[in-house]
Amino acid sequence: MQKTIVVEVERQKVYPKYQARFRVSKKYKAHDEKGEYKTGDRVVIEETRPMSKDKRWRAIKKI
DSSP, X not given: OTTEXXXXXXXXXXOTTTOOXXXXXXXXXXXXXXXXXOTTOOEEEEEOSXXXXXXXXXXXXXX
Protein backbone atom coordinates (compact mmCIF):
# COMPACT_ATOMS: atom_id res chain seq x y z
CA MET A 1 0.00 0.00 0.00
CA GLN A 2 2.70 2.50 -0.96
CA LYS A 3 0.36 4.70 -3.01
CA THR A 4 -2.69 4.22 -0.79
CA ILE A 5 -3.94 6.22 2.18
CA VAL A 6 -6.78 5.31 4.52
CA VAL A 7 -9.13 8.22 5.13
CA GLU A 8 -11.56 8.17 8.04
CA VAL A 9 -14.73 10.23 7.53
CA GLU A 10 -16.57 11.10 10.72
CA ARG A 11 -20.02 12.63 10.95
CA GLN A 12 -22.72 13.18 13.54
CA LYS A 13 -26.11 11.52 13.47
CA VAL A 14 -29.14 12.17 15.64
CA TYR A 15 -30.93 9.38 17.47
CA PRO A 16 -34.58 9.77 16.39
CA LYS A 17 -36.39 9.14 19.65
CA TYR A 18 -34.15 10.97 22.14
CA GLN A 19 -32.52 13.54 19.82
CA ALA A 20 -29.10 12.56 21.17
CA ARG A 21 -26.14 13.13 18.87
CA PHE A 22 -23.55 10.43 18.28
CA ARG A 23 -20.55 10.00 16.01
CA VAL A 24 -20.39 7.61 13.09
CA SER A 25 -17.17 6.96 11.19
CA LYS A 26 -16.26 5.13 8.01
CA LYS A 27 -12.90 4.39 6.42
CA TYR A 28 -12.12 4.78 2.72
CA LYS A 29 -8.97 3.75 0.84
CA ALA A 30 -7.80 6.54 -1.45
CA HIS A 31 -5.08 6.74 -4.09
CA ASP A 32 -2.06 8.96 -3.30
CA GLU A 33 0.14 9.03 -6.42
CA LYS A 34 3.03 11.10 -5.03
CA GLY A 35 3.00 9.85 -1.44
CA GLU A 36 2.67 13.39 -0.11
CA TYR A 37 0.08 12.81 2.64
CA LYS A 38 1.12 11.73 6.14
CA THR A 39 -0.72 10.48 9.21
CA GLY A 40 -3.01 13.13 10.68
CA ASP A 41 -3.42 15.19 7.49
CA ARG A 42 -6.91 16.31 6.59
CA VAL A 43 -7.58 15.69 2.90
CA VAL A 44 -10.30 16.07 0.29
CA ILE A 45 -11.16 12.91 -1.66
CA GLU A 46 -13.19 12.38 -4.83
CA GLU A 47 -14.75 9.29 -6.33
CA THR A 48 -12.96 7.76 -9.31
CA ARG A 49 -12.84 4.54 -11.30
CA PRO A 50 -11.92 1.36 -9.40
CA MET A 51 -8.14 1.15 -9.03
CA SER A 52 -8.12 -2.08 -7.04
CA LYS A 53 -10.50 -4.31 -5.12
CA ASP A 54 -11.07 -1.73 -2.34
CA LYS A 55 -9.74 1.53 -3.76
CA ARG A 56 -12.30 3.78 -5.51
CA TRP A 57 -11.28 7.23 -4.24
CA ARG A 58 -8.47 9.68 -5.04
CA ALA A 59 -6.93 12.26 -2.67
CA ILE A 60 -7.20 15.72 -4.22
CA LYS A 61 -5.69 18.23 -1.77
CA LYS A 62 -4.76 18.86 1.82
CA ILE A 63 -7.01 21.10 3.91
